[in-house]
Amino acid sequence: MWTIAIDLGGTIMKLGLLNETGLVATSFANAASLDGLANNLPVVEKEINLLLKEQNLSTKDLLGIGFSFPGLVDSARNRVLSTNKKYDDAPDLDLVQWANQNWGVPLFLENDARVALLGEWKHGAGAGYENMVMVTLGTGIGSAVLIEGKLLRGKHFQAGNLGGHFTVNHRGGKCTCGNIGCMESEASTWKLPELICSNSKFEASLMKSEELLDFEALFRNVALKDPVAEEVLDHCFSVWSSGLITMIHAFDPEVIILSGGIMKSAAVILPELQKRMNQYAWTPWGNVKLIEAKSVNSAALYGADYLVRSAVEI
Ligand SMILES: [Zn+2]
Numbered sequence: 001m002w003t004i005a006i007d008l009g010g011t012i013m014k015l016g017l018l019n020e021t022g023l024v025a026t027s028f029a030n031a032a033s034l035d036g037l038a039n040n041l042p043v044v045e046k047e048i049n050l051l052l053k054e055q056n057l058s059t060k061d062l063l064g065i066g067f068s069f070p071g072l073v074d075s076a077r078n079r080v081l082s083t084n085k086k087y088d089d090a091p092d093l094d095l096v097q098w099a100n101q102n103w104g105v106p107l108f109l110e111n112d113a114r115v116a117l118l119g120e121w122k123h124g125a126g127a128g129y130e131n132m133v134m135v136t137l138g139t140g141i142g143s144a145v146l147i148e149g150k151l152l153r154g155k156h157f158q159a160g161n162l163g164g165h166f167t168v169n170h171r172g173g174k175c176t177c178g179n180i181g182c183m184e185s186e187a188s189t190w191k192l193p194e195l196i197c198s199n200s201k202f203e204a205s206l207m208k209s210e211e212l213l214d215f216e217a218l219f220r221n222v223a224l225k226d227p228v229a230e231e232v233l234d235h236c237f238s239v240w241s242s243g244l245i246t247m248i249h250a251f252d253p254e255v256i257i258l259s260g261g262i263m264k265s266a267a268v269i270l271p272e273l274q275k276r277m278n279q280y281a282w283t284p285w286g287n288v289k290l291i292e293a294k295s296v297n298s299a300a301l302y303g304a305d306y307l308v309r310s311a312v313e314i
Helices: 041-054 095-103 112-123 192-197 215-223 227-251 261-280 299-312
Strands: 002-008 012-019 022-030 062-069 072-074 079-082 107-111 132-137 141-147 255-259 289-292
Touching: 002 041, 002 112, 002 299, 012 041, 012 299, 022 041, 022 299, 041 095, 062 095, 062 112, 062 299, 072 107, 095 107, 107 112, 107 299, 112 132, 112 141, 112 255, 112 299, 132 227, 132 261, 141 227, 192 215, 192 227, 215 227, 215 261, 227 255, 227 261, 255 261, 261 289
Parallel strands: 002 062, 062 107, 132 255, 255 289
Antiparallel strands: 002 012, 012 022, 072 079, 132 141
């Protein structure tokens, strides 16, 4: 039997058709997330119908739809609870009804960080583990947690998702979430230009001639031994390792899976963070392993497929 996987990103909507052997077909469409979800659903419908037609499938071949959404999700009722500037009308929409009307199948909705974790667990770096944290270092910092083979969700469906908003500096700056000194507001892509420009040696730094002050530029200048780049990276390592150690103390994982754009520099990042985790985390049983996500492009689709199969199949 087949599943449809939908991965709704801020700029791209990814769709997949999966059977017991894995991902068989994918399609992509541009997302206009600022225009709301209702305006994007007709495109999703069209792409799904096209995928089914290409594989000569009818709705009778479908088990259901797994839907990964970038916001807080009530996965018991399959409703979006809260959004953050993407698809802001989503809490008003009934996606279960949408799936039932169009294809006569059940739909299972989950937060995107959790779906990516499920994908890495079932088809990626997390295979064989039952206790893990997945952290995405990107524009913001996202997280999700699996404990004893079960997603951590909590009373209000936000447990494990707010790792990026663990306080790592009680004297820190204000975060977009309302807290101060979050892991995310102390060292993420949106904070980086400020970290670099406020360094006292910035005027003499190679980084002054960089057009875009992103992590790619930072790592490029670290390789050139620019003192500002080195200091800022050391600050980021300190922030990230503090956050990861707090996650270890909170969630007791076997592994932490790291994902996100800056993992292009995994060869620099992983050994340094692993060293700091080993040094500072209280884990008398051994060390939590830090590993890189494996299925970056397809984890959400495999995770969405698992959402359906684990709910529908006995
Ligand atoms: Zn925050």
